[in-house]
Amino acid sequence: MLDGGRGLVASVFATVALFILSERAASAGASVLGLQSVIVFYSFVVLLAAAIIWFTLPAGGSHPANRASDERAHWRRVLSEPGVWLQGGTVICAYCGYKALDNYGIYAVQVLDMNELDAARLNTYASYIRPVAAVAAGLWADRWRSSKLITLLFFIAGAAFLTLSQDFTASIATGLIVANVLITFVAVYAVRGIYFSLIEEGHVDRRITGSAVGLISVLGFTPDVFFGSITGRILDANPGAVGFQHYFLLLALICAGGMVLTMILSRRLTVLRKRATMHTA
Numbered sequence: 415m416l417d418g419g420r421g422l423v424a425s426v427f428a429t430v431a432l433f434i435l436s437e438r439a440a441s442a443g444a445s446v447l448g449l450q451s452v453i454v455f456y457s458f459v460v461l462l463a464a465a466i467i468w469f470t471l472p473a474g475g476s477h478p479a480n481r482a483s484d485e486r487a488h489w490r491r492v493l494s495e496p497g498v499w500l501q502g503g504t505v506i507c508a509y510c511g512y513k514a515l516d517n518y519g520i521y522a523v524q525v526l527d528m529n530e531l532d533a534a535r536l537n538t539y540a541s542y543i544r545p546v547a548a549v550a551a552g553l554w555a556d557r558w559r560s561s562k563l564i565t566l567l568f569f570i571a572g573a574a575f576l577t578l579s580q581d582f583t584a585s586i587a588t589g590l591i592v593a594n595v596l597i598t599f600v601a602v603y604a605v606r607g608i609y610f611s612l613i614e615e616g617h618v619d620r621r622i623t624g625s626a627v628g629l630i631s632v633l634g635f636t637p638d639v640f641f642g643s644i645t646g647r648i649l650d651a652n653p654g655a656v657g658f659q660h661y662f663l664l665l666a667l668i669c670a671g672g673m674v675l676t677m678i679l680s681r682r683l684t685v686l687r688k689r690a691t692m693h694t695a
Contacts, residue, residue, distance in 0.1 A: 415552065417607040421544030428538045431455055436531055488622045497616045498626050500679040501609070504564065505634025507672025508609050511571055511602040513641045514665050517649070518595060525655050526588060536592075543599045548607025560611040561680035563604075565673050571601035572669030579662035581655075605672075609634075612676075616683055 434455055435448045492498055515537070522533035555563050574597040610627065618626050648664065649657040 415549060417603075418545035418548035418552075421541065421548060421603065425538065425541040425544065427456070427459060428541055432534055432538045435534065488625045491619070492622050492625045492629055495618070495626070497612075497618070497679060497682060498629055499633070500675055500682070501612045501616070502630045502633030503675045504612065504672055504679065505609050505630055506636060507568070507668050507675065508564075508602070508605045509634055509637045510641055510668045511598070511665065511672075512606055513637050514575075514645070514661075515599065515602060516642075517645065517661070520649070521595075521658050524653070525658055526591065536595075540596060540599045543596070544603040544606075547600045547603035551604035551607045552611075555608045555611055559680065560608050560615050561676050561683060564609060564612070565676045565680065567601045567605045568669045568673035568676060571598050571605070572666045572673065574598045574601065575662045575666040575669060579659045579666060581659060612679065616679075 431452045434451050437448075518540075519530075519533040519537050522528040522536050523530060526533075528536065551563065551567070574594045577594050578591065578598075610630075613623060613626055613630075645661055645664070648660050651657065652660060
């Protein structure tokens, strides 16, 4: 619900921005003005969010000095937990897939021969998949194991990326390509909605959950640092369809890595559960 909700809000804002851009685009030579208007709109949204946070969130309390030793003990437990590192690797792979969606607009223009406005529409309308996929994945994960579901989703995303990495000819319908694009949206958004549920599945002590999430986040969101640089070099080295073939092949390999990491984590959790059951018996 958390990721689905923020995804829905982001989609609504993107729809408003698209409307502003399309209205400006109707006037000749207004592309720069349209982009400026979109920037002003998002600046207003951020300032509004800042005001809401300032006036609604309570002031943080002070941390007693005697908690320092407890926090150090928590961090030692977190750093020595292999499952946390495996989850961090899983989130890295999933977040690379999420960051990959940012380049679909360029793909639509350079490979699918869409204009900039139609490409923006494709990305905006596809973003509405996020709340549906995230909530559906959450409901499914409640009835199945999250690790197994994430493994399946990595497989689906990897297969779709691998398909997109192929050298399509004119005989391949654009609809088939778009279908694979939408499949990657569904799989990536679904994984993003549930990858932190691996913490619960791993029975991480609730007293160190915050520290565990912190470490996983530091690891998992590093694609914000390196993903754009790496993929930018790939696309710049071979502009157009060839560059995107290499791009999607890299993403397929990343999904394969995510699938392997999640399978290892799932196997480890199974062993831990069996040991716990034997110990209880």
